[in-house]
Amino acid sequence: MTEESLKTTPLNALHRELGGKMVPFAGYDMPVQYPAGILKEHTHTREAAGLFDVSHMGQAWLISEDGTDPAIALETLVPADVQGLTAGQQRYSQLLNDQGGILDDLMVTRPVADFGTDRLYLVVNAACKDQDLTLIADALKGRVRVERLEDRALVALQGPKAAEVAAKLFGADLATMPFMSQARVSWDSVDLWISRSGYTGEDGYEISVSNADAEKLARALLAEDAVAPIGLGARDSLRLEAGLCLYGHDIDETTTPVEGGLTWSIGKRRRAEGGFPGADTVLAQIADGASRKRVGVQPEGRAPAREGSKIQNAAGDSVGVITSGGFGPTVGGPVAMGYVPSDLAKPGTEIFLSVRGKALPAKVVKLPFVPPGFYRG
Amino acid sequence: MAERKYSEEHEWIEIDGDIATVGITNHAQEQLGDIVFVELPEVGATLNKDDEAGVVESVKAASEVYAPIGGEITEVNEALTDNPGTVNEDAEGDGWFFKMTIADPGELKDLMSESEYKDFIED
Incomplete structure (x- = not known):
């Protein structure tokens, strides 16, 4: 894709002003990192609060x-x-x-x-x-x-200090709003649609704001000591440590919600009634188990296993594939997710990862890699 | 003062008598970002020019490190295994990767001088 055809978000000029290293992502010109770098941005989000531009969604x-x-x-x-x-x-x-x-x-x-x-x-x-x-x-x-909301941007404020920042700027109620709920707030005459949700495993908010007011909002958040801008690089390492799926990698048209470990998101009534596409397959997998499962993978040693690395059993047979992998800054070592046959999905199971022609020992582990910081009241 | 040369694969090589020290350039570490893993060659391994000598991985991606000349590996910087971030902090000093013999001094001619490398990365 040529740079000319890339779309921009209303925060593009701000990303550049902040020294963002811009890359093409999903057709948009987006910051992969700022001068602090991915490791510092990741750690800052886990320890204070990070601001992410997710207006491309x-x-x-x-x-x-x-x-x-x-x-x-x-x-x-x-x-x-x-x-x-x-x-x-x-x-x-x-x-x-x-x-x-x-x-x-x-x-x-x-x-x-x-x-x-x-x-x-x-x-x-x-x-x-x-x-x-x-x-x-x-x-x-x-x-x-x-009705597409093309006139609205979206930013995420994530991290253990997100609540105190939100409460200070948008009202005390923000600190106690439940996880996975929405609030509508008028801030300095700007209409904000705020949900307590995110993609980092931390407490935080996703804030929908008009394109025209997006930069004003971002600057007000960044003016807080606790808040730093975070690029797509740290967004990926944060969500990977949190065990969250990246569409097109950890889940896609060839994986079902059951195989992907998302059965929790299928309501009780829907399990009883069905009535959604592929319900026969999905409900049979809920009843009888799926033949393969998405699991957490912890490589031994320091070498990260990347997406596409083959997963092998003890006999050296190729039995699955890594769908996301890299270095987990909070874990302090490599972390990955991938699909394995259900009989190898139990935490503690020894597996091997084919990395640059070598079989590196690894273990199936429980997800997430870091304890979630969601607000639970 | 020891002579320093640069490869198109962004390695630096410093020649001191009959031993060469090799690392990745400061420009390379800037491009890679935070380095989290380094794989070094084995001492005693004999490499030809452009053979893969190791791997360096940042939070973003993995990339190979090549031998800028042929020779035998005489020493590796074990400290990088536990502290790969040293490459970010001091790529052309404490962040060196390995030392090797110089099988054919003629191969050094193919490498760039500091000013040539500077021009190369600016293009």
Whole structure:
């Protein structure tokens, strides 16, 4: 992709001013790191608070056209209990194909009451947003319509000091808002849609703001001592240590939510009723177990195993593949995730990773690699 | 003063008598970012020019380190195994990778001088 065709977020000029090293990512010109570097940015997020530009992600309204709850229509495409969301609640789910394979993962929010009861707020991955939103609009035609929120940016404030920063800037209520809930805040006459969620394993918020006010918001957050700008490099190492999936790597059209270790995101009612794409496959896997599973992998020694490294059993047979891998700054060593046959998925199982022609010993471990810092009230 | 030369693969090599010390350049460490793993060659290994001599991995990616000339490895910088970040801090000093004999002094002619390397990375 040539640089000319890259899209930019409303924070592009700020990234450059902050010394961001810009790279193409999902069609956008994004900062992979700032002058501090990935290790320091990672550690800063775990110890204080990091600010991430995630404006490349797709935000959209899903609005009822026929007067019924739009959650009913959306449930025909995803396995989460969307109808069960109360106003201001958010849930993680996946768009599935007819084989139960994952087309994308997404966040679904039933917005707080003042947005009205006819709509859901969706956030989808940058690389998938066009096909996702087209698929949803086509599949649910006549029942709901998709309204893309192209005029809004999205930033994430993540880390143990995120709550005190949010409370200071946006109001004391922010400190006690529940994990996976939404609030609408007027800050200096700017309309902020804030959810207590993120992609780092830390406490924090994702804040939707108009493109026009995005830089003002980012500068106000960065003016706080606890907050530093964080690039995509640390975003990846943070989510990997947190055991969170990166779409297109750890989960894709060939993996089901059960294989991907996402069964927790499939509601009880949906398990009983089905009614989502690939339900036969997915529900059979929930009942009988899947033949393979996504697991945490801890290489012994210091050599990181990267995506694509083959996983071998003790006999040297190739039995799986690493889907994400690298150095975990908080762990202080290499960390990885990958798929193994279910009989090798038990934590403690000895496996080997083929790295540069050598079989490096490794162990299956429980995810996440670092204890989560989510706010639990 | 010992003579220092540079390769197109971003290694530096310092010649001191019949022994050469090899590392990656400061420019290379800046491009790689935070270095988290270094794999060194074995002492006694005989390498030809451009053979893979080791690996350096940053938080972003892995890349190979090549022998800028042929020779036998006489010593490796074991300290890098536990402290790979030394390469970031002092790539062209304490962050050296290995020492080797000089099989063919003629091969040194193919390498760049400091000013040639400077021009090379600016292109």
